[in-house]
Amino acid sequence: MELQLGLALPTQNPIQGLNLTNNGLECSELRRPSFCIESHRHVKNKRSFEESFEYSSKSLPLLVWNGQPNDEDDRGGKRNRNAHPANENNEEENRLVGWPPIKSCRKKKIHQQHPRFPIRNAGGMLAENGDRGSNSSYVKVKMAGVAVGRKIDLRLYSSYETLTNKLFSMFNKCQKPEEEKESFTLTYQAEEGDWLVAGDVPWQSFIDSVKRLEIVRSGVAEST
Amino acid sequence: MPRIAYAFPDEVLEHVFSFIHSDQDRNAISLVCKSWYEIERWCRRSIFVGNCYAVSPVMVVKRFPKLRSISLKGKPHFADFNLVPEDWGGYACPWIEAMASAYPWLEEIRLKRMVLTDESLELISKSFKNFQVLVLSSCEGFSTDGLAAIAANCRNLRELDLRESEVEDLSGHWLSQFPDSFTSLVSLNISCLGSEVSTCALERLLAGCPNLQSLRLNRAVPLEKLVNLLGRSPNLVELGTGAYTSEMQPDVFSDLSRAFVGCKQLKSLSGFWDAMPYYLPAVYPISSRLTSLNLSYATTESPYLVKLVSECRNLQRLWVMDYIEDSGLEALAVSCKDLRELRVFPSDPFGLEPNVALTERGLVSVSEGCPELQSVLYFCRQMSNAALVTIARNRPNMTRFRLCIIEPRKPDYLTLQPLDAGFGAIVEHCKNLRRLSLSGLLTDRVFEYIGSYGKKLEMLSVAFAGDSDLGLHYVLSGCDNLRKLEVRDCPFGDKALLANAAKLETMRSLWMSSCNVSFGACKLLGQKMPRLNVEVIIDERGPPDSMPESCLVEKLYIYRTVAGPRMDMPGFVWRYTGP
Numbered sequence: 195m196e197l198q199l200g201l202a203l204p205t206q207n208p209i210q211g212l213n214l215t216n217n218g219l220e221c222s223e224l225r226r227p228s229f230c231i232e233s234h235r236h237v238k239n240k241r242s243f244e245e246s247f248e249y250s251s252k253s254l255p256l257l258v259w260n261g262q263p264n265d266e267d268d269r270g271g272k273r274n275r276n277a278h279p280a281n282e283n284n285e286e287e288n289r290l291v292g293w294p295p296i297k298s299c300r301k302k303k304i305h306q307q308h309p310r311f312p313i314r315n316a317g318g319m320l321a322e323n324g325d326r327g328s329n330s331s332y333v334k335v336k337m338a339g340v341a342v343g344r345k346i347d348l349r350l351y352s353s354y355e356t357l358t359n360k361l362f363s364m365f366n367k368c369q370k371p372e373e374e375k376e377s378f379t380l381t382y383q384a385e386e387g388d389w390l391v392a393g394d395v396p397w398q399s400f401i402d403s404v405k406r407l408e409i410v411r412s413g414v415a416e417s418t
Numbered sequence: 419m420p421r422i423a424y425a426f427p428d429e430v431l432e433h434v435f436s437f438i439h440s441d442q443d444r445n446a447i448s449l450v451c452k453s454w455y456e457i458e459r460w461c462r463r464s465i466f467v468g469n470c471y472a473v474s475p476v477m478v479v480k481r482f483p484k485l486r487s488i489s490l491k492g493k494p495h496f497a498d499f500n501l502v503p504e505d506w507g508g509y510a511c512p513w514i515e516a517m518a519s520a521y522p523w524l525e526e527i528r529l530k531r532m533v534l535t536d537e538s539l540e541l542i543s544k545s546f547k548n549f550q551v552l553v554l555s556s557c558e559g560f561s562t563d564g565l566a567a568i569a570a571n572c573r574n575l576r577e578l579d580l581r582e583s584e585v586e587d588l589s590g591h592w593l594s595q596f597p598d599s600f601t602s603l604v605s606l607n608i609s610c611l612g613s614e615v616s617t618c619a620l621e622r623l624l625a626g627c628p629n630l631q632s633l634r635l636n637r638a639v640p641l642e643k644l645v646n647l648l649g650r651s652p653n654l655v656e657l658g659t660g661a662y663t664s665e666m667q668p669d670v671f672s673d674l675s676r677a678f679v680g681c682k683q684l685k686s687l688s689g690f691w692d693a694m695p696y697y698l699p700a701v702y703p704i705s706s707r708l709t710s711l712n713l714s715y716a717t718t719e720s721p722y723l724v725k726l727v728s729e730c731r732n733l734q735r736l737w738v739m740d741y742i743e744d745s746g747l748e749a750l751a752v753s754c755k756d757l758r759e760l761r762v763f764p765s766d767p768f769g770l771e772p773n774v775a776l777t778e779r780g781l782v783s784v785s786e787g788c789p790e791l792q793s794v795l796y797f798c799r800q801m802s803n804a805a806l807v808t809i810a811r812n813r814p815n816m817t818r819f820r821l822c823i824i825e826p827r828k829p830d831y832l833t834l835q836p837l838d839a840g841f842g843a844i845v846e847h848c849k850n851l852r853r854l855s856l857s858g859l860l861t862d863r864v865f866e867y868i869g870s871y872g873k874k875l876e877m878l879s880v881a882f883a884g885d886s887d888l889g890l891h892y893v894l895s896g897c898d899n900l901r902k903l904e905v906r907d908c909p910f911g912d913k914a915l916l917a918n919a920a921k922l923e924t925m926r927s928l929w930m931s932s933c934n935v936s937f938g939a940c941k942l943l944g945q946k947m948p949r950l951n952v953e954v955i956i957d958e959r960g961p962p963d964s965m966p967e968s969c970l971v972e973k974l975y976i977y978r979t980v981a982g983p984r985m986d987m988p989g990f991v992w993r994y995t996g997p
Contacts, residue, residue: 292499292906293881294767294797294824295855297556299582299610303691303715304767349692352661353614356640360665396587396612397638 337365337409338378348401354393361409377412428453432461441466460484467491468901468926470508470532471951474981475516486525487551488517492532494929494975495879496904498556501931501973503955505988510534510557512986518545526551533557539564543571550602551577561586562611569595579607590615590638596623605632609658609689614638617646624650631683634658637691642670648677657681659689662716666696675700688712688737695722705729709756712737714763720746720774728753734790737761740776740797747780751787759793760784767797767824778805785812793818800831801858806840810847819844820855826882826907829859836860842867845875855879865889869896877902887914887934894918904929912939919943922950927977935974938967943976944994951983952976954992961992 296304336343344364351357358380380392383406392400392407426434435458438444448458464487467473478485492508494501510532517524524546534557542549549572554560562585568578569592593615596603603623608615615636624630630651635644639660648654664670678684678701685707693716701708708730713723714737723738724746733754740762742750750757762780766773778801785791791813801823810816830837837858845851845868852874856864860883868875869892876899883889890910893903895918903925911934922928922943937954944952955973983993 290826292496292501293826294764294822295499295879295881296764296767297498297582298500298584300714300763304765350663350665352640352663352692353638355614355617356642356664397614398612 333404333406335361335364335407335409338411340365346407348404353397354400357392361407365409378409379412380407380409382407428457431457435461439464463487464526465489469977469979470510470513471981471984472926472977472979475513477981479516479520483520484523485517485521486523487528488513488524488526489528489530490532491530494904494927495531495902496906496929496931497531501906503988503990506955506991507984507986507988508532509986511538514538514541518542522546523548525549526553528553528555529557530555531557533559534564536560536564536567540567543567546572548574550574553577553579553581554583555579556582558584562588562590562592562613566592566595569593570597573597573600574602575600576602577605578603579605580610581607582610585611587611587613589613591619593623594619596626598622598626601626601628603627604629605656606630607632607634607658608636609634611636612638617643620647621650627651628653630654632656634688635660637661637689640664641674641697645670645673645677648681652681653683654681655683656686656710657684657688658712659687660691662690662693662697664694664697666694671697671700675703678704684708686710686712686735690716692716693718695719698722698726701726702729706731708733710735714739714761717741717765724749730754732756735759737763739763739765740774741765742780743775744777744780744783745775747776748783748787751783755788756790757784757788758790760788760791761795762797763795764797764824772799778802781805782808782812785809790815792816795820795822797822797824799824800828801837801840802830802832803835803837803840803843804830804832806837807843810840810843814847814849816844816848817850818853819848819851820853820879821857822855823857826857827859828857836863838863838867842871845871850874853877856883857881859883861885862889862892865892869893872897872900874899876900878904880905880908882907884908884910887911890914891917894921900924901926903927905931905933907932909934912936915939916942919947919950922947922976923978925978927975929973929975931973933970933974935971936967937965937969937971940971940974941967941994949978949980950976951979952994953987956990956992963992 332345332347334343334345346357346360346364348357351360361380381389382392382400382404383389384403385405386403389408392404395403431454435444435447438447441464444458444462448455459481460483462482463485465478465482465485466489467478468491470490470492478488490510490513492510493506496502497506508531510529511534514527514534515538517527518541522545525548527542527549528551532554534554539560542552544567552568552572552575557580560583565578565580565585568575590611590613593608596619600623604627606623615638617639620635620639624633624647631653633647633651633654633656635647635658637660639647641660641662641664644659648657674697681704684704687701687708687710690713693713695718698718705726706729709732711727711730711733712735713726716723716739718741720741720743723742727733727736727738727742727746728749731753733750734756735758736750736754738746738761742762747762750760760781762776776798778798781794781796781798782805785808792815794816795818798821801821829835830840838861841854841856841860841864845854849871851872854868854872854875854877856879862885865884865888868878872878872893873896875897878893878897878900880903887910889908890905891914893900894914900921905928908930910930915935916939940952940954943950953975954971955975957972983995987993
């Protein structure tokens with residue numbers, strides 16, 4: 195039988211007759227698929243099993259070990275499953291499932307925040323707080339009927355409410371008096387290129403995919 | 419000579435028992451004799467079931483007819499790290515249904531890692547007239563509709579805590595379902611919710627509940643709104659902010675600061691998503707009152723974190739990201755002499771190179787400077803035996819020590835030796851150590867130390883460690899108080915498992931994944947140990963029936979039970995059923 199996912203080594207000593215005794219089962223030999231992960235693994239003095247521990251008669255073993263030392267001889271097999279050394283990880287975030295052991299709620303936050311980590315410049319100094327360079331999340335905002343667009347840093351907002359409040363105060367001055375009564379809709383261009391009405395998806399999904407914003411007259415939004 | 423058990427009438431014994439609250443003591447009482455068992459079971463008010471499959475709801479209801487409070491845990495701990503497939507189990511529904519008919523006076527339900535539906539939430543809200551406490555920790559399967567039912571119907575609700583649960587967030591309107599007459603809320607934790615919650619509804623709720631002591635908001639609550647909310651809840655002891663970021667406005671800053679000061683009981687702060695350095699000093703006026711600070715979502719640079727932390731001289735608990743760096747931890751060690759718990763989380767766990775200057779030195783400094791330090795969770799990228807020995811010698815009072823060296827099997831970076839001696843020193847010196855998580859390069863030696871010294875150890879987590887079955891054997895045969903063992907990617911196999919089969923009945927559970935346990939051993943164990951459920955999680959190779967006995971199983975979960983095989987096993991969980 196072969197190395198499926200690097201699991202089992204060829205069987206050498208199949209399970210022999212199992213004799214039922216008072217306290218458990220005895221088994222003369224049980225296949226032991228030992229292997230060594232790394233050949234430079236430090237090997238200590240081998241001791242026989244009985245020397246290594248106090249055998250308690252209360253333990254009702256299902257297996258009475260015959261005291262053969264664990265042989266670390268079998269170094270041929272190398273476990274491959276999930277054991278890629280860290281420096282093989284290039285594109286994929288985690289080849290090893292569940293490692294490092296971080297809860298998914300925390301992983302999500304890290305994933306979202308990753309592009310916005312503070313960066314160190316060539317001198318090893320942290321970039322100034324205000325100067326986020328390529329780590330910023332500024333998007334262009336245009337409003338219908340306004341010639342000049344604006345840019346805002348989306349990281350400063352944590353909800354649709356705060357964003358729309360800000361946009362309102364930004365563009366309010368641009369409106370002509372007779373336009374004040376009109377209602378507007380906030381739309382955005384998502385990663386895939388299409389334009390959507392803002393507010394349908396949870397805030398964080400919105401942040402992850404928004405590329406540009408546009409404030410359109412409500413009638414226009416509905417007709418497209 | 420009269421037997422003592424008959425010396426007092428039942429009512430007197432029951433009165434005496436009513437002063438005994440700890441589960442262990444109650445369990446001990448019930449074992450004294452049959453009449454004490456009977457008296458005790460009728461007056462037990464609260465139970466904790468550490469594994470929901472260890473016992474059935476029917477059995478619980480039958481034995482304890484007058485429960486007021488129940489805590490249940492479902493999935494294995496490694497489910498937190500995506501090692502347990504979806505639909506594995508941990509369903510709360512059968513429990514809720516059983517309790518709905520048996521305990522009309524049930525007051526408290528606490529669930530961890532369980533699957534709960536909206537229907538169950540509705541059932542809870544309608545079945546228990548005096549329902550007061552609902553804590554759902556890392557649960558899933560329900561939506562805000564279920565929460566709406568709780569809000570609408572639980573007139574005496576005191577605590578609603580959704581910590582880290584995955585909630586299908588249909589809308590924020592559920593909060594408005596609390597009636598105007600609702601006044602009993604003491605604790606609300608909605609930090610895990612993604613969508614915006616109506617701030618009007620929040621304000622109204624807070625205004626109506628003068629006894630609110632703990633409020634944890636979600637990220638969507640803007641900083642400006644926080645000021646209003648704080649104004650309405652002056653008795654807060656614990657606060658979780660929403661996003662701690664806004665345009666830099668001096669009036670928001672001063673309002674915020676004033677709002678913090680206005681909450682005169684405030685001792686614990688958390689939240690701080692996206693925390694801006696500009697707003698951190700708003701906390702300074704209350705920093706000496708703070709005993710608990712959770713900055714683990716604050717992606718703020720070291721100097722600002724350090725300044726804040728250094729101001730909080732009475733800090734007992736700090737959770738922070740590794741942005742704090744070694745220098746920050748040194749400052750912590752100088753300022754916070756009452757520190758009891760430290761957790762340092764990785765900001766870039768999947769990166770290949772360190773992105774911050776956080777090493778073993780930070781932890782060593784804290785172990786030197788903080789005499790009360792008992793509980794540590796530390797993610798880092800390098801460690802040495804010397805550092806671990808120093809930490810062990812400094813802090814023999816350590817009770818929980820979880821170290822995660824991010825790269826698996828990484829040796830002592832100074833000597834390139836395994837970290838056996840270092841962790842050995844931890845278990846040797848820290849005689850009250852109850853929980854331990856290992857990482858780095860480790861041989862069977864470390865398990866020999868753990869088996870010899872870890873006599874109080876209750877929970878052990880092992881990954882990418884050991885050389886052979888001896889490692890597992892040392893632990894199972896040596897750790898007298900072991901309750902939970904979880905192992906992944908270690909060369910532990912059949913021999914150690916079968917030789918220590920009886921030990922498994924003294925433990926809550928054993929998880930082994932990517933180890934060397936054969937299907938044959940699982941079958942044997944399942945056959946011979948009827949009070950264990952030996953569950954094999956089947957992978958793409960197919961069910962064990964079709965595999966040769968020598969084939970290795972990928973994931974194995976063994977737990978003791980008096981309820982027999984569970985009825986809700988999905989197709990991908992296999993259990994020995996017969997000859």
